[in-house]
Amino acid sequence: MxxxxxxxxxxxxxxxxxxxxxxxxxxxxxxxxxxxxxxxxxxxxxxxxxxxxxxxxxxxxxxxxxxxxxxxxxxxxxxxxxxxxxxxxxxxxxxxEEDDACARITFGNWRYDSGQRRLCVPGGPEVELSPAESRLLLTFLDHPGAVLSRDALMSVAHGQGFDAYERSIDLLVSRLRQKLRDDARQPRCIRTVRGVGYLFEGM
Missing domain, CATH: 3.40.50 (Rossmann fold)
Structure with missing residues (x-):
């Protein structure tokens, strides 16, 4: 180009x-x-x-x-x-290229290529996210510091009308935390807001 x-x-x-x-x-x-x-x-x-x-x-x-x-x-x-x-x-x-710039996002020590759904940290291996994990991460990145409800996150991750137990979004968040090396007991990126949902602080 x-x-x-x-x-x-x-x-x-x-x-x-x-x-x-x-x-x-x-x-x-x-x-x-x-x-x-x-x-x-x-x-x-x-x-x-x-x-x-x-x-x-x-x-x-x-x-x-x-x-x-x-x-x-x-x-x-x-x-x-x-x-x-x-x-x-x-x-x-x-x-x-402009399209590449839109697809590549840097937050904290992480770099995320949303086109390839690949997450990496300098000096470390690449981690591939599932489509649902990718949509969840992008939603968090679009709303840093905002408390997002479980219903809202489930709609983003799985689409409107997804028929599943509320706990499914918790499991999805848990998998994303693991790939971000984020400890749920002392979170650096995704914090649980009891009774409401989650808040992203990883910027």
Whole structure:
């Protein structure tokens, strides 16, 4: 996918030198267009191919902006950890397709891909949610801090007119808690509101 670029504010503050930008993981057409555009504003532009080159760029010279495509996203963590070594971390911008942005949600330490129904935490394995678990999680994410009744959650998870005992939503919440590694006795994400329903606090 190609992106449209029009940065009228792409100049550094008056009196300051141009920025150093590193481009990584972008389509070739985007790379060429950005390189021409940003050099026209007087900025230094470096191109990195692969994780090793990105790391080299970040450690060899100060970098002001790290502009990443989908395949460059894993380098975000490396960029941020540079600040611990005494060098300011660059601003990180990741360009992804709009549909992908809508499908991917980050909350707490978790990242959820609703299109694939896959839940993951950095450094951990991916966990697949069932369709009902996915609808339940998305409902919680849409209403953080709000108390949601069991009836409302059951309608979302199973559809209107679902003929089941009220306890079925409790079992569904229990399964989602397990996948979120959330302890019902000391919840960090989903809290039980006795006699009413549940409240999501995992943002």
């Amino acid at each position: 190609e992106h449209s670029f029009s940065w009228s504010t792409a100049s550094p503050p008056h009196g300051q030198a141009g920025w150093h930008l590193v481009l990584a993981g972008l389509p070739a057409t985007d790379t060429r267009r950005l390189q021409t555009l940003m050099r026209g504003y007087g900025h230094r532009v470096s191109i990195a191919q692969g994780l090793a080159e990105v790391r080299a760029q970040l450690t060899e010279a100060p970098v002001d902006v790290l502009l990443l495509g989908e395949t460059g996203a894993p380098t975000l963590l490396d960029a941020m950890t540079l600040s611990a070594s005494g060098r300011a971390a660059p601003a990180c911008i990741c360009l992804i």
